[in-house]
Structures are given as C-alpha cells and as structure tokens.
Amino acid sequence: MIPVEQIWPPEFVARYRAAGHWRGETFGAFLRARAEAHPERVAVVGSAGQRWTYAELDRRADAMACGLLAQGLRPGDRVVVQLPNLPEFISVVFGLFRAGILPLYALPAHRITEVEHFARTGEAAGYVIAERHDNFDYRTLAAELQHRVPGVRHVFVAGDVGDSGFTPLSVLESTDPAPAADLPARDAQSVAFLQISGGSTGLSKLIPRTHDDYIYTLRESARISGLDAHSVFLVALPIEHNFPMSSPGFLGALYAGGTVVLSPSPSPEVAFPLIARHRVQQVSLVPPLLMLWLQAAEQSPHDLSSLAVIQVGGAKLAAEVAKRVKPTLGATLQQVFGMAEGLVNYTRLDDDEDTIVNTQGRAISPDDEVLIVDDLGQPVPEGEAGYLLTRGPYTIRGYHNNPSANERSFTADGYYRTGDIVKRLPGGYLVVQGRAGDHINRAGEKISAEEIEDHLLAHPQVFDVAVVSVPDEFLGERSCAFVIPKGEKPRGAALKQWVRGRGLADFKVPDQVVFVDAFTATAAGKISRKELRAQLRATLTAQENTTP
Ligand code: AMP
Numbered sequence: 001m002i003p004v005e006q007i008w009p010p011e012f013v014a015r016y017r018a019a020g021h022w023r024g025e026t027f028g029a030f031l032r033a034r035a036e037a038h039p040e041r042v043a044v045v046g047s048a049g050q051r052w053t054y055a056e057l058d059r060r061a062d063a064m065a066c067g068l069l070a071q072g073l074r075p076g077d078r079v080v081v082q083l084p085n086l087p088e089f090i091s092v093v094f095g096l097f098r099a100g101i102l103p104l105y106a107l108p109a110h111r112i113t114e115v116e117h118f119a120r121t122g123e124a125a126g127y128v129i130a131e132r133h134d135n136f137d138y139r140t141l142a143a144e145l146q147h148r149v150p151g152v153r154h155v156f157v158a159g160d161v162g163d164s165g166f167t168p169l170s171v172l173e174s175t176d177p178a179p180a181a182d183l184p185a186r187d188a189q190s191v192a193f194l195q196i197s198g199g200s201t202g203l204s205k206l207i208p209r210t211h212d213d214y215i216y217t218l219r220e221s222a223r224i225s226g227l228d229a230h231s232v233f234l235v236a237l238p239i240e241h242n243f244p245m246s247s248p249g250f251l252g253a254l255y256a257g258g259t260v261v262l263s264p265s266p267s268p269e270v271a272f273p274l275i276a277r278h279r280v281q282q283v284s285l286v287p288p289l290l291m292l293w294l295q296a297a298e299q300s301p302h303d304l305s306s307l308a309v310i311q312v313g314g315a316k317l318a319a320e321v322a323k324r325v326k327p328t329l330g331a332t333l334q335q336v337f338g339m340a341e342g343l344v345n346y347t348r349l350d351d352d353e354d355t356i357v358n359t360q361g362r363a364i365s366p367d368d369e370v371l372i373v374d375d376l377g378q379p380v381p382e383g384e385a386g387y388l389l390t391r392g393p394y395t396i397r398g399y400h401n402n403p404s405a406n407e408r409s410f411t412a413d414g415y416y417r418t419g420d421i422v423k424r425l426p427g428g429y430l431v432v433q434g435r436a437g438d439h440i441n442r443a444g445e446k447i448s449a450e451e452i453e454d455h456l457l458a459h460p461q462v463f464d465v466a467v468v469s470v471p472d473e474f475l476g477e478r479s480c481a482f483v484i485p486k487g488e489k490p491r492g493a494a495l496k497q498w499v500r501g502r503g504l505a506d507f508k509v510p511d512q513v514v515f516v517d518a519f520t521a522t523a524a525g526k527i528s529r530k531e532l533r534a535q536l537r538a539t540l541t542a543q544e545n546t547t548p
C-alpha cells in the first residue's frame with residue numbers, strides 16, 4: 001500500500017502531528033475505546049428492529065475481522081463494499097478496518113460497469129453485497145463481476161445467499177473472535193479505505209484516506225456539529241456517500257459515542273416515523289431531499305420536534321429554501337460544502353442567520369489552506385470569484401494508482417484543484433458560484449459528461465453527442481444529451497435504455513435527449529467540448545425560458 005510519505009511530504013506530516021491533528025488513533029481503536037467506556041449504550045439501530053450496543057458492535061467487528069482473515073483475505077487487500085443502509089455495513093467496515101483490509105465503497109445504485117471499474121482499479125479481492133435492495137438482485141451482479149474480474153475471489157452476502165455459493169456475512173459474524181492481540185496492529189498513518197470521486201472527467205477515481213486524516217475530520221466535525229454521547233444521528237442518504245459517512249455523518253456520531261439510526265430510504269414516509277420513534281436529532285440531506293422534507297413536514301402526523309440540526313450539502317442550496325428550515329422543521333440548518341477528496345466547510349451552529357442562509361460555511365481546520373485563483377493561477381482579490389485550490393491535514397495529495405489524473409488534479413506544490421468556483425467572504429466563509437468542470441451535479445450525485453458521451457457514442461445510430469447539465473428546479477441540475485443521429489433517427493427512450501443496458505447506475509441515464517442536425521455550422525471541429533457544451537446549455541435554457 002502507498003506509504004503516507006507519498007501522500008503528504010514529511011514536513012507536513014510533522015506539522016499535522018505537532019498540531020495535534022493526527023494523533024495516531026485508528027478506527028479499530030476508537031471503537032474499542034467507546035465500547036470500553038460505555039458498553040451498554042446503543043450504537044446502531046436498524047430499521048428491522050436491530051439495536052446493537054457499543055459492546056455488541058465491538059464484538060461483531062472483531063468477529064468480522066477474524067472471519068475475513070479466516071476466509072483467506074490478507075491485510076492490505078481491498079474489498080468492494082456495496083450495501084444499503086444496514087447495520088451490517090457498520091460491522092463489516094469496522095471488521096475490515098481491524099483486519100487491515102481496505103473497504104472500497106460503491107453506491108447501491110452502481111451496476112456492473114462501475115463495480116467492475118472499482119474492482120479493477122482497486123485490485124479488489126472481495127465484494128460485499130446485500131441479497132437484494134430496491135428490487136435488484138446483487139447476487140447476479142456479483143456472479144458477473146467474478147466472471148469479469150476473477151481476482152475477486154470472495155463474495156459475502158447480507159441476507160440469503162440462495163444457490164449462489166457465496167458466503168453469508170452471518171458466517172463471518174459468528175466467527176469466534178480471537179483475542180484482540182491476534183489481530184494485526186494497524187498504523188494510523190496507513191490508508192484505511194478507498195472512497196470514490198464523483199468522476200468529473202471520465203470514470204470515478206479512487207481516493208485513499210488514512211486513519212489519522214479521516215479521524216481528524218470526524219473529531220472536528222462532531223465538535224462543530226455539536227454531537228455528543230447523547231446524540232441520535234439518522235443516516236438517510238446512501239451510507240457509502242462521504243457526506244453522511246463523515247460530515248459529521250455516522251462515523252462522527254460514533255466517534256462522539258452517540259447512536260446511529262439507519263433509514264433504508266431517504267423519503268419522508270420512511271424517515272419521519274424513524275425520527276419520531278428514536279427521537280433523532282441530526283440528519284444530513286441533499287437540497288432536493290430537503291425540499292421534499294419541508295413539503296412533507298407541513299402535514300406530517302409524525303413528531304419531528306427532536307430534530308435539532310440538519311446538515312445540507314452535496315450541491316448548492318438556494319437561499320429561499322435555506323430560510324424555511326428553521327420555521328418549518330424547527331431545526332438549525334448547517335450548510336456543508338465538502339468533497340470526498342478532503343476539504344469540508346461548515347456553517348457554525350451559532351453563526352448569524354445571514355451566514356447560515358447565504359454561505360456554504362468555512363473550513364474545518366486552521367491548517368486548511370484555501371487558495372482562490374484566476375485562469376492563470378494567480379490569487380484573485382478578496383471577495384472575487386475564482387477557482388478553489390486546497391491542501392491540508394485531511395485533503396489527499398493524489399488519487400490511488402492514477403498518474404494522469406494526478407497530473408491534472410494537483411498542482412506541483414500539492415494543492416487539489418477542486419474544480420469549484422467560489423468566492424471568499426470575511427472570516428473565511430465560502431460561497432459556491434459554480435464550477436469549472438463539465439460534470440453534472442444531479443441532486444448531489446456527480447455525473448461525468450464525458451463518461452456518458454462515451455457510452456452514447458457506442459450506439460450505432462449516434463453520430464456525435466454532447467451531454468450537458470441543465471438547471472432544474474427540483475434536481476438542481478439534470479442531464480441532457482444532445483445527439484446528432486447517424487442514419488435512421490433513434491428514439492430518445494431507446495437511447496436512455498441503451499445507457500441503462502450498458503450496466504450503469506440509473507442516475508446516469510440522461511434525463512432528456514434532444515436531437516440536432518449539427519452542433520455548430522461554422523466552427524465545426526474547431527470548438528472545444530467545453531465551449532460546445534456551454535453553447536448547447538445556453539440555447540436550451542433560453543428556449544425553456546421563453547416557452548411559457
Ligand atoms: P466529490 O468530489 O464527488 O466528493 O463531490 C464534491 C463536490 O460536490 C464539490 O467539489 C462541489 O462541486 C459539490 N458540493 C458539495 N457540497 C456542496 C455545497 N454545499 N454547495 C455546492 N456544491 C457542493
């Protein structure tokens with residue numbers, strides 16, 4: 001595995017340790033410490049009635065660790081974890097941490113194309129799935145994955161394995177936990193897991209996060225969000241997302257010694273009864289979900305009065321929506337502008353109303369270095385918009401095994417080019433203005449235009465295509481594919497079905513398909529993809545604004 005020196009230069013390692021950010025604590029150790037401090041407190045509540053105390057979660061994590069090693073997995077191996085919001089997600093991930101095996105997170109929405117990409121680039125040896133979720137059978141996906149990537153030798157299933165021949169997770173969990181001393185010791189500076197990037201250009205990249213750097217964000221995020229041992233945190237978004245995982249997320253809640261409640265779906269019908277029953281205090285949402293929740297709360301029979309803080313992030317929140325949080329839900333809004341690569345900004349709970357409604361917060365750490373630069377890489381005057389570059393004690397210095405992406409995405413002195421366009425207000429508060437890249441931020445899910453274009457170009461009746469983001473009242477942005485047909489014009493629905501049939505997550509299927517004869521009459525071949533996409537977006541938006 002990558003030694004940390006290749007991630008942060010030694011002088012930064014020394015600095016972050018001296019400042020007390022990196023404390024040599026591992027995931028396995030922090031869970032053990034909580035279990036020893038308060039074994040009987042409830043750590044995890046599942047929607048099927050599971051209630052695991054800290055002692056129980058700790059025991060299960062040990063059993064998982066021993067079970068995984070007994071199956072033949074080795075410290076340093078990678079295992080793709082793709083589970084819905086089940087308690088087993090938490091026990092298996094802590095088991096992997098304790099065994100020194102790296103989880104690589106996939107979203108439940110991902111399908112064979114994405115999962116194969118993760119398994120190949122992460123050189124995964126194992127795959128953890130649920131039997132089914134949202135009417136999809138993951139055992140079929142796992143069989144296809146093993147066929148395509150034979151290195152994935154182990155498949156573990158939460159639920160019924162059927163006749164698949166895979167191993168039930170319950171077998172691992174019932175392994176006799178060896179004394180803790182038998183588990184391999186972990187180095188807090190080693191990579192703990194691989195998170196996935198939204199994929200601004202082409203396929204998702206893998207993000208290596210260490211125990212030290214991630215636990216630093218958990219400790220600070222929990223403090224900034226006011227989580228403590230009495231807090232009850234609801235995971236409503238998919239649990240693999242970096243946001244509900246760590247900002248402050250379920251890991252922040254566990255770090256604080258609180259209780260995590262898992263909702264199988266983010267819809268108000270499913271989440272509201274859980275909030276009422278478990279007196280949930282905090283939850284993280286993307287803006288479109290917040291809008292649904294605000295609407296549903298107005299006539300909900302469920303008692304939501306326990307809600308104290310709602311984190312909203314992943315995409316830009318409109319001020320008009322932000323203003324309604326306190327009066328409608330009775331909770332303090334906390335805007336969160338973060339990224340799986342590192343940097344996370346929060347509005348603080350005691351900020352004034354104007355700051356909470358109109359900014360995306362300020363960085364976690366005094367050692368987060370935030371630069372806002374122009375096209376030439378020169379800092380812009382204070383208060384003006386520019387490209388956000390950042391480095392710091394929890395921002396990666398490079399993607400896993402991807403020299404060409406690293407060349408593009410990081411400056412020579414180690415700043416990550418976020419691709420976001422922001423301006424900075426006094427006090428370090430950031431306001432997100434837009435972005436430089438060409439991805440589509442569809443309700444917080446990032447979609448690479450290029451990736452979808454490549455799939456559409458493979459269709460026999462597509463001559464050329466440009467995929468662009470279009471402003472959308474509900475989703476924030478939706479995707480539109482402009483297609484120049486080849487021969488007989490295909491139907492839009494057929495092209496959508498084609499993308500789905502390529503084995504991609506459903507959220508990547510274009511929301512809209514528009515056929516055009518040509519892209520630009522004059523500058524054919526001379527115009528960049530980026531300019532072309534901008535032109536098409538402008539034309540469509542102008543048309544929509546003139547159509548009543
Ligand atoms: P990823 O790199 O896939 O983890 O996605 C992170 C990106 O999501 C950021 O670089 C932003 O473009 C976007 N994002 C996250 N939070 C916010 C927010 N609160 N407002 C606007 N954009 C956001």
Ligand code: DBH
Nearest residue numbers: 242247313314338339340
């Ligand atoms: O969108 C994101 O990736 C995101 C948003 C808020 C994130 O990774 C985070 C907070 O940590």
